Amino acid sequence: MTTLLDKADLRAKYAAERAKRLRPEGNAQYQRLAGKFASLAADPYTPYVERDPVADHVTFAFVGAGMSGLVVGARLKEAGIGDFRLIDKAGGVGGTWYWNRYPGARCDTAAMIYLPLLEETGYMPTEKYVRGPEILAHCERIARHFGLYDKALFHTEVSSIEWQEAARVWRITTNRGDDFTAKYVAIGTGPLHVAKLPGIPGIEQFKGKSFHTSRWDYGYTGGDADGAPMAKLADKRVAVIGTGATSVQCIPHLAKTAKQLFVFQRTPSSVDVRNNHPIDPQWYAQIAKPGWQKRWMDNFVENMGGGIPSEDLIDDGWTAISRRIREKALGGTPLWLARIVTRLRKAFNASPDQRTTGRVRAAFEDADIEKMEQIRARVDAVVQDPQTAAQLKPWYAQLCKRPCFSDEYLPAYNAPNTVLVDTDGKGVEQITETGLVVNGTLYEVDCIVYASGFEYGANFQLKTGFDLKGRGGQMLSDYWSDGLQTLHGLHMHGFPNAFAVQMNQAANMVSNIPHNIVDHAATIAQVVAYAERRGYAEVEPTQEAVSQWVSLIMTTEPSVITSTDCTPGFWNNEGQGWNETFRRAQGHPGGAGGFFTHIDAWRRSGRYAGLMFNR
Ligand code: NDP
Numbered sequence: 001m002t003t004l005l006d007k008a009d010l011r012a013k014y015a016a017e018r019a020k021r022l023r024p025e026g027n028a029q030y031q032r033l034a035g036k037f038a039s040l041a042a043d044p045y046t047p048y049v050e051r052d053p054v055a056d057h058v059t060f061a062f063v064g065a066g067m068s069g070l071v072v073g074a075r076l077k078e079a080g081i082g083d084f085r086l087i088d089k090a091g092g093v094g095g096t097w098y099w100n101r102y103p104g105a106r107c108d109t110a111a112m113i114y115l116p117l118l119e120e121t122g123y124m125p126t127e128k129y130v131r132g133p134e135i136l137a138h139c140e141r142i143a144r145h146f147g148l149y150d151k152a153l154f155h156t157e158v159s160s161i162e163w164q165e166a167a168r169v170w171r172i173t174t175n176r177g178d179d180f181t182a183k184y185v186a187i188g189t190g191p192l193h194v195a196k197l198p199g200i201p202g203i204e205q206f207k208g209k210s211f212h213t214s215r216w217d218y219g220y221t222g223g224d225a226d227g228a229p230m231a232k233l234a235d236k237r238v239a240v241i242g243t244g245a246t247s248v249q250c251i252p253h254l255a256k257t258a259k260q261l262f263v264f265q266r267t268p269s270s271v272d273v274r275n276n277h278p279i280d281p282q283w284y285a286q287i288a289k290p291g292w293q294k295r296w297m298d299n300f301v302e303n304m305g306g307g308i309p310s311e312d313l314i315d316d317g318w319t320a321i322s323r324r325i326r327e328k329a330l331g332g333t334p335l336w337l338a339r340i341v342t343r344l345r346k347a348f349n350a351s352p353d354q355r356t357t358g359r360v361r362a363a364f365e366d367a368d369i370e371k372m373e374q375i376r377a378r379v380d381a382v383v384q385d386p387q388t389a390a391q392l393k394p395w396y397a398q399l400c401k402r403p404c405f406s407d408e409y410l411p412a413y414n415a416p417n418t419v420l421v422d423t424d425g426k427g428v429e430q431i432t433e434t435g436l437v438v439n440g441t442l443y444e445v446d447c448i449v450y451a452s453g454f455e456y457g458a459n460f461q462l463k464t465g466f467d468l469k470g471r472g473g474q475m476l477s478d479y480w481s482d483g484l485q486t487l488h489g490l491h492m493h494g495f496p497n498a499f500a501v502q503m504n505q506a507a508n509m510v511s512n513i514p515h516n517i518v519d520h521a522a523t524i525a526q527v528v529a530y531a532e533r534r535g536y537a538e539v540e541p542t543q544e545a546v547s548q549w550v551s552l553i554m555t556t557e558p559s560v561i562t563s564t565d566c567t568p569g570f571w572n573n574e575g576q577g578w579n580e581t582f583r584r585a586q587g588h589p590g591g592a593g594g595f596f597t598h599i600d601a602w603r604r605s606g607r608y609a610g611l612m613f614n615r
Contacts, residue, residue, distance in 0.1 A: 010369060017395040018567045018575065020425035021267060026574040030196040030452070033212060036204050037197060044215050045101065046091025048155050053177035058151060059083035060528070061172055061182035063158050063464075065148075066095015068188025068501040068517045070139055071116050074146040075525035081532065085151040085182070086143075087174065092154055094139040095190050097132055099214040101225035102246060103253035105132030108405055109512050110316040111279075113297050116514045121145050124284045128316070129276045129405075133225050153178060161185055162469040163496065168537045170497065184528060188501035188517070189464050192454035198241060202431040210448040213246045220447070223257070230257040238262070239436055239443065241428060242451035243269050245402045250451065252408035255418040262419050262443050264436060266427045267401070267567060270375045270394045272317060274407045297515045298596070304511060305593040317405045318511040321398065324371060329363035368397045382410040391422035400566035456570040470495040483584030487541040487549050487610050488599060490520055496540040496614075499524050505553050507595040508587025519596060526603055531613055538614040545610030556586040 023029055033041035059081055062069040065088035073084050090098045097105075107114050111125035115138050118125070123141060126134060143149050157175040164171050169181040195212045197203065211217045218224055222232030230253065238258040240247055243265045254261050295313075302309040303319040308326065312319050376393045383389035392410065394401075412418055423429075423438050430437040435444035461467040461477040468476035471494045479485060479494060486492055489506030490499050501524075503509060503516040531539045558578060568575030573582050588595035602609065 007365075007369065014396050014565070014567075017425065018565070021568050022575050023568070025199075026568075026576040027455075027570075029199050029574075030455070031199050032455075033195050033197060033215075040197075040210070040212055040215060041195070042215070043091050043155065044211075044217055044219070045098070046155070048091070051176070053174075053179065054153065055179050057169070057181045057183075058085045059182065059532075060184045060186070061085045061087060061170070061180075062186045062188060063087050063161075063466075064095060064188040064190060064193075064501075065090065065093040065143075065152060065154070066098070066188065066190050066193075067116060067139065067514055068095070068190070068520075069093075069186075070142045070146075070148060071514070071517050071521040072186060072188065072499075072501060072524050073148040074117060074120065074142055075521040076528065077146045077148075079525040079529040081525070081528055082147075083151075084148065085153065085180075086148055087153045087156050087158055087172075089157045090154060092140070093143045093148070093152070094136045096192065097136040097139060099193075099195075100246070101132060101136075101218075102213040102216045102250045103223065103225065103227065103230065104249035104408075105225070105246075106130065106249060107132075107135060108245070108317055108403075110314045113293070113300050113314060113512055114514055116518050117142055117145075117293075119288070119290070119293050124281065124288070125279055127276055127278050129274070131227075158464075158466045160466055160469070163471055165471065168496075184497040184499070185468075186499040186501055186524065187464065187468075191456060191502065191513075194455040194463055196452055196455050197450055198427065198452045200241075200428045200431050200436075205433050206431050206435075206448060207433045208446045208448065210450065212450045212452070213250060214454075221257075223253075227253075230254070233258040233447075235259050236447055237445040238447045238449060239264060239445040240449045240451050241436075242453065243267070244451060244453055245269065245404050246453070247451035248404040248406050248409045250449070251418075252406070252412045254449070255412035255415045258417060260417050260419070260445075261415075262421050262436070262445060264428050264438065265391065265420060265422050266425060267396075267569075268392050268394045269401065269404045270372065270396075270398050271378070271404045271406050271409050272371075272375055273378075274317075274405045276407075297512065297518070300512055301507075301509070301515070301592045301596060304509075305591050307593075317403065321371075321403070324367040325364050328367040365397075368399070371398055372396075379410060383413050385413070388413050388420045391420055396567040397563075397565075400563070401569045401571065453570065468495055468498060470498070483581035485546050485550055485584075487545050488523070488595075488602075490523060491539075491541040491546075491611065493541050493543040493546045496538040504585040504587065505549065506587060506599075507592040509592040515592070519599060523599065523603060527608060527611065530606075530608070534613070536613040536615055538612075540612055540614075541610050542612055549610070550584065552589065553586055554583060556589040558583075559586070 060076055062072055065086040069086045070093060073086060076084055092098055106129055110128055111130040115125055121141050123138060159173045159175055162171045169183055170185045171181050173179050195214045209220050221230040223230035236258055237260040238254055239262045240251060241264045248269055248271060251263060299313045303312050304322050379389050379392045383392060413420055421438050421443060428436050428438055435442050455463060459477060460480055474494050479492060484505050486500060486505045489502060489504055492498060501517060501520045507516050509516050527539060564577050566572045
């Protein structure tokens with residue numbers, strides 16, 4: 001049991017560790033794979049093939065061939081809108097799973113709810129948490145199953161999207177000379193698709209090999225994404241910069257194959273147990289009854305919400321976090337009583353009173369301290385060298401940074417070829433022609449792997465590389481200059497027949513992003529089918545509906561994961577605090593469950609309140 005004094009000490013320790021890491025430049029500490037680093041952005045997976053530009057008309061064009069584009073395409077096809085085009089800068093479908101083929105890539109959310117359209121495609125995941133190649137193969141399966149390759153344009157970057165007032169269509173141009181029109185457009189480029197490099201002085205001077213984890217060069221390392229050992233590293237000294245979720249997965253593989261591995265750490269990740277297992281086909285046959293996946297996704301939301309769930313079907317790393325907090329908050333209250341209170345609250349649409357909120361916050365801290373103590377104790381139990389173990393311990397609340405789950409990461413530090421170079425929150429000081437400098441020591445290496453993550457929350461146009469020019473010449477980047485303005489996270493006033501498939505101002509379900517996508521896809525397919533059936537030329541939200549929705553979003557309480565007490569990271573704007581833009585990127589005040597309940601009723605009503613349909 002942690003005493004009050006321990007808590008105070010711990011809070012002070014967390015604050016001191018946070019202070020070490022706060023950088024006044026925030027997100028500006030990073031740089032792009034552009035300019036002198038442009039070659040690092042090239043696609044190592046699919047050869048570039050010349051093709052003729054297209055100059056046709058399609059009913060629906062979707063920018064991004066990741067899960068958003070695939071699921072929306074599938075639902076549109078089911079709704080009878082067959083004329084659909086995917087456009088992506090990658091050489092194929094899959095989005096994040098196309099790019100992130102680093103060794104050990106795996107999803108931390110249970111596959112039963114992470115892989116969309118399992119029922120429709122008849123696919124059974126092989127494991128509870130599946131590997132990257134299986135997720136990519138599933139994306140390709142969806143594309144084949146629903147005929148989404150037919151008109152797709154890969155290795156193609158959109159240059160402009162402009163509303164044509166007279167013809168009432170969108171004109172789309174690309175870097176491959178394409179110039180075509182579409183009645184509807186949607187953007188689903190994903191929250192983490194622009195890879196970033198650390199702004200370490202001298203980074204451009206390094207003369208050895210270097211690549212970002214989302215552009216893994218198996219030609220250099222040997223091996224492959226399916227797990228074949230990276231034999232070509234047997235005589236190489238390799239550095240990894242970064243110890244986030246990506247690094248936690250690829251380090252065990254590098255430790256097995258590199259002659260020498262140096263891991264450069266600024267902030268340790270929290271690494272909890274993985275407990276993966278194969279899926280039993282007999283068990284799967286029993287549960288896979290019509291409608292099961294929606295029930296499972298809904299059950300996950302129920303488990304991640306504030307009430308008492310009826311059961312936990314998913315039982316993954318995320319629902320376990322929620323369960324711990326709930327059990328602490330309940331204290332001795334019997335479950336049956338708590339369930340009744342939850343049901344009554346739902347029935348009367350009541351939000352928790354202040355006492356309940358206070359109790360939940362206190363329970364959150366207690367549950368978190370217990371969990372983080374376990375995580376730190378696990379480091380001591382697994383890592384043999386006491387100094388390395390001490391440096392691998394995370395000193396912050398678990399949800400301050402993306403929690404990680406691995407049974408291989410910590411043991412990797414027991415391998416004699418693997419050295420943790422802890423920078424005590426400062427980061428790598430300098431990169432030279434031959435290596436990396438920390439605390440005045442030069443670590444000479446042949447290869448640097450940048451596990452430095454992705455841009456988050458940057459300005460729309462900067463991030464996507466194109467803008468939308470809507471009605472009256474208004475640019476989407478201007479419309480969003482103070483932050484997002486949408487109805488339901490999806491529709492923008494002044495941008496008719498356009499949809500933004502993303503999770504902000506909607507369910508904001510960080511732990512199961514596909515659920516956000518599946519839900520938006522249902523809305524798009526229903527709205528478009530309705531407009532097409534009735535012969536409407538345009539659908540667009542009123543500005544009044546958008547403003548009301550944004551006001552509702554602004555009532556959302558800042559969540560623990562974005563707390564400014566947290567150690568800096570991309571979840572909390574690198575510790576720079578809450579500005580208007582950041583606040584607007586929240587979800588529904590009722591949480592994911594609140595949003596899904598609202599939108600379900602909105603769709604069922606068939607009135608589509610807030611949208612205007614014009615002939
Ligand atoms: P992150 O942004 O989480 O990690 C970047 C790492 O680089 C951090 O450890 C950061 O340190 C470190 N870093 C940055 N600059 C320096 C520097 N100058 N010197 C030393 N270290 C530095 O990126 P990831 O690619 O690991 O993960 C991004 C996201 O992708 C995850 O949060 C998750 O959402 C998703 N993901 C999901 C997976 C899954 O489902 N299994 C697997 C992998 C990724 P610091 O922490 O101090 O900033």
